[in-house]
Amino acid sequence: xxxxxxxxxxxxxSQSTVSHVINNTRYVRPEVARRVRQAMAxxxxxxxxxxxxxxxxxxxxxGLITPDNANPFFAQVAxxxxxxxxxxxxxxxxxxxxxxxxxxxxxxxxMLEKQVDGLIVAASGLRSEHLQPARLGHTPVVLxxxxxPDLEADRVLADxxxxxxxxxxxxLGLGHRRIACIAGPPDLSTGSERLAGYxxxxxxxxxxxDDTLVIQGAFNLDSGYQAMRQLLALDNPPTAVFAANDxxxxxxxxxxxxxxxxxxxxxxxxxxxxxxLAAYTRPPxxxxxxxxxxxxxxAAQILLARLTDPEQPARRHLLPVTLVExxxxxxxxxxxxxxxxxxx
Numbered sequence: 001x002x003x004x005x006x007x008x009x010x011x012x013x014s015q016s017t018v019s020h021v022i023n024n025t026r027y028v029r030p031e032v033a034r035r036v037r038q039a040m041a042x043x044x045x046x047x048x049x050x051x052x053x054x055x056x057x058x059x060x061x062x063g064l065i066t067p068d069n070a071n072p073f074f075a076q077v078a079x080x081x082x083x084x085x086x087x088x089x090x091x092x093x094x095x096x097x098x099x100x101x102x103x104x105x106x107x108x109x110x111m112l113e114k115q116v117d118g119l120i121v122a123a124s125g126l127r128s129e130h131l132q133p134a135r136l137g138h139t140p141v142v143l144x145x146x147x148x149p150d151l152e153a154d155r156v157l158a159d160x161x162x163x164x165x166x167x168x169x170x171x172l173g174l175g176h177r178r179i180a181c182i183a184g185p186p187d188l189s190t191g192s193e194r195l196a197g198y199x200x201x202x203x204x205x206x207x208x209x210d211d212t213l214v215i216q217g218a219f220n221l222d223s224g225y226q227a228m229r230q231l232l233a234l235d236n237p238p239t240a241v242f243a244a245n246d247x248x249x250x251x252x253x254x255x256x257x258x259x260x261x262x263x264x265x266x267x268x269x270x271x272x273x274x275x276x277l278a279a280y281t282r283p284p285x286x287x288x289x290x291x292x293x294x295x296x297x298x299a300a301q302i303l304l305a306r307l308t309d310p311e312q313p314a315r316r317h318l319l320p321v322t323l324v325e326x327x328x329x330x331x332x333x334x335x336x337x338x339x340x341x342x343x344x
Contacts, residue, residue: 002045010039061091062303063111065104067124069096071219071247072275073292074122077144080296081120088304090117097124099218112139118303123148124188140306144299147189154306155316156299160190163288163321164197164242167270170286170323171240172205175332176268180213180238182227182248191219194244194272213238217248224251232259239267239332246271246278246287253281253328264330274324283327291319 184191249271
């Protein structure tokens with residue numbers, strides 16, 4: 001097997017010079033560096049990157065843990081993270097927690113055992129202390145999309161409360177007053193913040209809260225479908241629905257279709273996330289757009305920067321959201337009075 005000593009002899013230089021050329025750790029005159037690379041090519045020498053990583057305590061791998069790889073939102077986040085890391089010659093190890101905090105914790109443990117240089121985590125029920133091993137081992141952590149209280153770490157988030165407010169204000173502007181919310185899990189910051197924004201908008205419009213119009217979902221298709229069925233079973237169903245993510249909104253559209261309630265004439269629907277499928281539902285879904293690619297890209301850039309300068313203070317980056325108007329919403333119409341319930 002060709003060794004670094006063989007390369008040094010062929011190039012007529014010391015082994016340390018070959019090492020500096022490979023690792024770019026010291027200036028080497030261009031003509032000398034050229035001789036070293038030529039010798040490496042002639043001898044078909046490939047540096048042992050694993051051994052180098054162990055010596056330098058750098059693995060050039062990043063751990064990324066998401067709560068649901070099947071969710072298009074997190075698929076986009078992962079793609080953006082991988083693209084940035086690949087450009088910087090880092091490999092991404094992906095863990096799908098499937099919404100299970102125990103599974104999520106196991107992925108963290110495994111990735112730390114594999115000596116990843118850093119972690120990007122979209123938490124699905126973790127407590128702050130679950131990331132304590134990373135902090136004690138000085139492995140940097142960046143939280144993306146979701147908060148964890150009391151954890152000193154960089155955060156890259158969208159303004160979820162403002163998004164919930166935007167969606168509800170839009171429906172209020174169309175004349176709707178009986179507006180339901182299919183909320184996300186209350187133990188996740190994304191769920192609680194979007195629900196808080198919904199309530200902020202109703203309070204500002206002086207509309208009393210109605211707990212029967214708030215149904216807890218699980219950020220998946222079926223929970224949106226089941227929640228919409230519950231809302232339609234009310235004596236006085238809503239004329240409009242804000243679903244706290246697009247998957248639940250799509251589930252709600254299915255329930256409305258089965259009940260033969262036309263959208264938007266019989267019920268307006270707003271989602272959240274603006275996943276690619278939102279533009280292709282029937283009708284196309286009005287939704288709150290999150291800068292998904294920017295969330296993933298910024299999380300990766302911040303983590304890589306922290307690897308270079310670990311002493312910089314942790315920061316919270318809050319990205320704005322916008323409303324994307326499509327065809328799933330319409331002004332409140334008298335035609336809704338012909339649908340089940342009074343719906344005024």
